[in-house]
Amino acid sequence: MCGIFGVIVGDQSSLTAKEIKSITNSLFKLSELRGKESSGIVIKNNNRKSIEVFKNALPASKLIKETKYNELLDSTLSYCFSKKTIQPFSLIGHTRLVTNGDQSNNNNNQPVIKNNYTGVHNGIICNIDNLWKETKLFKQENDVDTEWLFGSLSHQLEDSNLPQKDFSTVFEKIEGTVSTAGYHSMYANTFLASNNGSLYCLAEKNGNALIFSSEKLILEDLIIQNKFSSKFSLDEIIWAGINQLYVIDDATAKFEKFDFHSEKVVELKKDSFTITDFSPSIPKEIKVSKLKREDYYSLLFENNLDEISQLKRCSKCLLPETFPFIEYNLKGECNYCNSYQKLTFIGYEHLKKEVTKYKKNDGKPDCIVTLSGGRDSCYGLHVMKEELGMNPIAYTYDWGMVTDLARRNQARMCGKLGVEHILISADITQKRLNIKKNVLAWLKRPNLGTIPLFMAGDKQYFYWANYLQKRYNTPLVVLCENMLETTNFKSGFCGIKPKFGTKHTFSLSGKDKAKMISFYGREYIMNTKYLNSSMRDTIHAFFSYYFLPKNYLNMFDYLEWDEKTVEDTLFNGYNWEISNDTTTTWRIGDGTAAFYNYIYYTVAGFSEFDTFRSNQIREGTITREKALELVNIENRARIESFLWYCKTIGVDPEYAIKTINNIPKLYRKKG
Numbered sequence: 001m002c003g004i005f006g007v008i009v010g011d012q013s014s015l016t017a018k019e020i021k022s023i024t025n026s027l028f029k030l031s032e033l034r035g036k037e038s039s040g041i042v043i044k045n046n047n048r049k050s051i052e053v054f055k056n057a058l059p060a061s062k063l064i065k066e067t068k069y070n071e072l073l074d075s076t077l078s079y080c081f082s083k084k085t086i087q088p089f090s091l092i093g094h095t096r097l098v099t100n101g102d103q104s105n106n107n108n109n110q111p112v113i114k115n116n117y118t119g120v121h122n123g124i125i126c127n128i129d130n131l132w133k134e135t136k137l138f139k140q141e142n143d144v145d146t147e148w149l150f151g152s153l154s155h156q157l158e159d160s161n162l163p164q165k166d167f168s169t170v171f172e173k174i175e176g177t178v179s180t181a182g183y184h185s186m187y188a189n190t191f192l193a194s195n196n197g198s199l200y201c202l203a204e205k206n207g208n209a210l211i212f213s214s215e216k217l218i219l220e221d222l223i224i225q226n227k228f229s230s231k232f233s234l235d236e237i238i239w240a241g242i243n244q245l246y247v248i249d250d251a252t253a254k255f256e257k258f259d260f261h262s263e264k265v266v267e268l269k270k271d272s273f274t275i276t277d278f279s280p281s282i283p284k285e286i287k288v289s290k291l292k293r294e295d296y297y298s299l300l301f302e303n304n305l306d307e308i309s310q311l312k313r314c315s316k317c318l319l320p321e322t323f324p325f326i327e328y329n330l331k332g333e334c335n336y337c338n339s340y341q342k343l344t345f346i347g348y349e350h351l352k353k354e355v356t357k358y359k360k361n362d363g364k365p366d367c368i369v370t371l372s373g374g375r376d377s378c379y380g381l382h383v384m385k386e387e388l389g390m391n392p393i394a395y396t397y398d399w400g401m402v403t404d405l406a407r408r409n410q411a412r413m414c415g416k417l418g419v420e421h422i423l424i425s426a427d428i429t430q431k432r433l434n435i436k437k438n439v440l441a442w443l444k445r446p447n448l449g450t451i452p453l454f455m456a457g458d459k460q461y462f463y464w465a466n467y468l469q470k471r472y473n474t475p476l477v478v479l480c481e482n483m484l485e486t487t488n489f490k491s492g493f494c495g496i497k498p499k500f501g502t503k504h505t506f507s508l509s510g511k512d513k514a515k516m517i518s519f520y521g522r523e524y525i526m527n528t529k530y531l532n533s534s535m536r537d538t539i540h541a542f543f544s545y546y547f548l549p550k551n552y553l554n555m556f557d558y559l560e561w562d563e564k565t566v567e568d569t570l571f572n573g574y575n576w577e578i579s580n581d582t583t584t585t586w587r588i589g590d591g592t593a594a595f596y597n598y599i600y601y602t603v604a605g606f607s608e609f610d611t612f613r614s615n616q617i618r619e620g621t622i623t624r625e626k627a628l629e630l631v632n633i634e635n636r637a638r639i640e641s642f643l644w645y646c647k648t649i650g651v652d653p654e655y656a657i658k659t660i661n662n663i664p665k666l667y668r669k670k671g
Helices: 017-034 067-080 128-134 146-157 163-171 216-225 294-298 348-356 375-387 404-417 428-444 448-458 460-471 510-526 535-546 563-574 593-604 608-619 624-634 639-649 653-662
Strands: 003-009 038-045 050-056 089-096 112-114 117-122 179-184 189-194 200-203 209-213 244-249 255-259 274-277 367-370 392-398 421-425 477-479
Touching (some): 003 117, 003 189, 017 067, 017 089, 017 216, 017 421, 050 067, 089 117, 089 179, 112 146, 163 244, 163 255, 367 375, 392 460, 404 563, 448 510, 448 535, 448 593, 460 535, 639 653
Antiparallel strands (some): 038 050, 112 117, 179 189, 244 255
């Protein structure tokens, strides 16, 4: 989930001090795309016998301007280059996307120090609570899962001659993803390992230096942008592999690779280093509004099921009379049912034949699978890897509303399958500020048609998918778009009539795109609160969603989506996690869904669940009676998720709930 990288400089390297600092700063900036919420560095000076740590709750581009960062790095470079020959040293960096442990406590940021081990970790340990309960050798002091990892490695590696077994012992206990680089204070070695392959290395051509990073593209950009092709060859980038331990000799920057199951004895270079943390104890003041107890808020949420149950509904599906552009015939059947075209599927054998065209037999990545952390994308990753035998890279765009639950499920999938995970992180602080501004603008003048502005920030998902497709020269990008999720009402509330039988959920004619632009233009004029810093991002989102070419393979054009098959696969094969505040597995990884679905249901008497279950009814996979029973449960307010959303974007939940509740209901007769 985060960005990790490092530079090991041996005594025969041809790199200069200036080049090393340029490489380090470039790696920080290039890795920032994987996480912007905090960053840090650990510098190991072999001759001084020192390991120095500096981290802060700042994006990498700001950290490298910090005085202490430059003092530590410049001091090491000056010392190591003051003699005729270079004195060996190394450094490891980290850019963080926060999961376990809030970044306002700097002990949760990386690099992490635990006992005699320090370093960085990219990934999520999903069973961390159970691991702490089972651990007796050391105590938990902070919230970050890396603390357990490094405490365990510190203990295992003491007096070790089979470090690969030590890493294997620790990794085998983990459910989730781990890519890590670190130092043990007893050894003049650097350790690298990954259980899902998110790690790449590049050695200097004619000298003793080694660079590593979370992504191949980062190393490529580093060499190209800094014009280092004379010292590093792009053709020599090495994939670190899965469950392989790299033991690097700090003096020479040479490494040996060991399979976790290898019995080969490893002669680690014993030494003694002092670990010192120069990080500020309180990196910055983060203002968090004090929320009242959840049970207080639960009393504010409306549940108007009795009134909503009185709505006229289609006699075939569940769509009520408040649904945009709905019409009923004499039989009580709606136009959505009568115009519905049943889904057809190309078939599994055709899917297998299609993807086989791109299959690589050398184990290198042959496709990109978009991974939101939701049930459909997780199932799609399983099918591509386990059933079709492809070698996918998983891709996630994190715009600040990907929940921790979704991230944990992503980690479960990638860790179990051994799939490299490329995560592109937006400027999450800015994205959440944009959401806040648009939510506050909406609450000032509520309109069901402008609710999609809350989700505008995630649409660059397509932009970055196309970027990776081009950069990796991988024609096959797999989308797991379930057409049963087609809603119609979101554009309907903008005054756009439904077009039946469209190929994608994002399909919209040119005329309707113009109508949508006109609708939003009027809303912006009538509510100037929308004229805020989010506008540029919103325009880019609209372009990405409706205009950007999308040359993807949709798995569910080939395979029929079956809820039981999807859920059984995820629960039984991957210990997939669901949310505490709902019974459904749908939309639980999207931090925005609980908020907007409460609005739709409270104001209009239906939500996305009604359209989804209605599509299932039309497909004949569920009865109307069962569907109605399910939506009456699924439409209940998701209080915990609603409050998380408000806290995350900085909106007062009481104000939001009361404002939503006061909006005139479409199902109440005027007068």
